[in-house]
Amino acid sequence: MNSMITTPALPAFSEQAMGFLAALSREILHTPNVREYTDVVSYAYWIRKASLESARKDHSDYHHRLGRGIAFHIAPSNIPVNFAVSMTSSLLAGNCTVIRISNKSFPQIDMICNAINKLLKDQFAYMQKYLCIIRYPHSSDITDQLSSVCDLRIIWGGNQTISEVRKSPLPPRAFEMTFADRYSMAVINSDHYLSCDSVRTAKAFYTDTYFTDQNACSSPRLIVWLGKNKQEAKTRFWSELTALVKRDYDLKPIQSIDKYLSVCMLGASGIPSHKISDNNYVVRVALESLNPKFMDHKTGSGLFFEYDADDLEEIVPVLTKACQTVSVLGVEKQTVKELVFKYGVRGVDRIVTMGQTMGIEFYWDGFKMIDNMSRIVYSYDNE
């Protein structure tokens, strides 16, 4: 750790970091039983050599870029693979990377860390200076110390964590990236949906939602329906989903109660709304109008707010700072993007096709991760 202060930063997309990550990809994919963990496998694919090379192409000014120095990451406790995703951008940016991972144990974390340790011990020993993954019991002292020497601090885990960690001061030039609580929505054209394979669509939507207990920032909570045949589309969509949830999701009694509580809280707040569903697998509430306040009553585990719109522009009031991903089905991504630009709204960092909200990318929450984690060394050319 101490040596990190004097360790030279690496250039962006350095051979060292690229080589290490590509080797990590191979190492992870050779781990026995890894196929049981789709999240670990998708991560491993994301960092294979060809994928890294194509990412480099997308960063055309990378040869002007150098790591900022020490990057201190605080990973969230509930999405096990996230720490590795944050690490990947940080190493590719050229930083000495320190990551505090959660004390909660996950087989996914063990798998990735074992693979890393194996590489660091052996042919990638030179990366030891650049990577340190730690667990520590909640101690503001340690957070203070790490914060005081870092050049970049990356905080995952939501608003509460951010305000806790921000009690530890940063050096004057240090830069901070925070990943706050966000919410996401889906926009579905009902006429288009009715022409789709409803089973596949249900699967895609399940992956976006129930796969992470609908608690990921990118999981849609609000569903906006467009088109002419809304009623028919909704009936088919929700009954397909319910069948899938019934089959694949282990709904606990407390989740039923939490969802019911949220519906009652929403009602008590005076937001005009009506509960639609008659079982707790998929709980739906129809909203009479779109006011961002309804999001105060979100909870995970399959609680959906629904709104029927005649025109896509009706969603503008809910594209607030807290709105992250808009996933679409039968609606052009470009149309949504144009709306964001037309109104200059403060939210929406990402527009994806339904089923891809969980994708691992080098763009997140409006950051181009590697660019933000590195600095540009500009030389004025006067010839």
Added chain:
Amino acid sequence: MLDRFNELEPYSLEKADKRSLLFHELKELTDFHRINCPQYRNVLSTLNYDSDHCNELEDIPFLPVRLFKNLDLKSIPEDEVFKIMTSSGTGGSPSRIFLNRDNAILQQKILLKLLGNYIGKKRLPMLVIDSPEVIRNRSLFPARGATIIGLEFAAKKMIFALDENMELNDEVVSDFLEKYGNSDFVIFGFTFMVWKHLYDPLESHRIRHDFSNGTLITGGGWKKLESQKVSPETFKSRGREICGIRRFMDHYGMAEQSGSIYIECECGHLHASIYSDIITRDPITFSPCKIGEPGIIQVVSVLPHSYPGHSLLTEDMGIVLGEDDCPCGRKGKYVKILGRIKSAELRGCSDTYANQFK
């Protein structure tokens, strides 16, 4: 209000009569609170409550009990608030229950009537296995304090057996037994308090007191004992051995429905009185369970008048064991409480890092 109920003995109604009496009263309460509590009215609208389609007991809409932790719900004007009851429940912020004078008196009256059915109508001297500190400093253990204060009026005299340091005060106990030990009296405590602060010291000091005329009333705290692998049976047999206690009476209740508690009979069953009932519900559909099927406990009570707490979905699991046919002779449903519903470890972005600092 409740005139019909008050003419009756608390465990005298059979199923059909009780259902009809209870349903009509609860439906009236639903309308009453709908008119007088705007938030409740809004909730009913979101839940699509339609008075015309509310035709039986199970149709009465229910609020999740945690709603009282998050919101101040009352059906009386601010200047009528006589007392605010709090309970810590599952932790987090406490529930706040707003009572006017009439409702506070009603709760006490019914509690006394129910207890009377078990231990006689006379107020009895009560030895509390707790420290007077829980009353003096209510912020220490708000739930324990509230329960004890709620019982105070039912006692002829209330004596605290523990000192400020939670040590059993032998002199106080001896005095109490000398004065009152020859006829009926009550010992009250939470199960883990009785286990640790009555049984333990009596056993280790090899003191023998004669508690044989006492009824030990316990009120929850089983979860703490369960974690030490102590079952209700072990609890009772140790009480018999060490103190000679012969009558045990556990009860189930909550600050959100004070007064209409469920008291354990001689057969070990918790009984619903005519003032209240338990409906168990399937966790997936919330539809009512059959007798013998475990479900989430919904409690209904005709006592909450000053706040909309007459129909609540608790966070406890339980089983309705039977109705009208308990060998003890009491009519109505009798139930078994299975315990608090477990919290779930969920995935997601936002996490609990910050919570752990608290």
